[in-house]
Amino acid sequence: MPMSVEPLSGGNPLPPSADRAVLSAQDFWKLLLTQLQMQDPFTVGDTQAMLQQFVALQSAQSATEVAEGLKRVQALLMLGREIQALIDGQWQKGTVVSVAFNEDQPHLLVQLGAETKAVPLSTVSAITIPQSGGEGRWA
Incomplete structure (x- = not known):
């Protein structure tokens, strides 16, 4: 004998702060x-x-x-590295001086001359380790 199942109430069974993607x-x-x-x-x-x-x-x-x-x-391993990334619509080279995690997405803080820009990790196209006395080798 099949039995139908109906909800008892239309309320939300989870608290509003619960992450619905996680099943503990x-x-x-x-x-x-x-x-x-x-x-x-x-x-x-x-x-x-x-x-x-x-x-x-x-x-x-x-x-x-x-x-x-x-x-x-x-992202953390990029600290101190020279990178090439798409910054403000142009490919630019700079040195990673810090890492920030905005909304769990890593952003590299890149020194570009006198200014520092936040760059999403996904926009990096090349990485090099700076060598003393000159340019690094680009990967």
């Missing part, structure tokens, strides 16, 4: 417990499929976190 282990266990409490004992649901979905979600979340961490490390 605690959320998973609450969901699993709720599923087990609500299922018909005569037609047991497939918890194995739910476990596989949780593992896939956790793997994707972990991969995203690793990629974000690598971006941060990559």
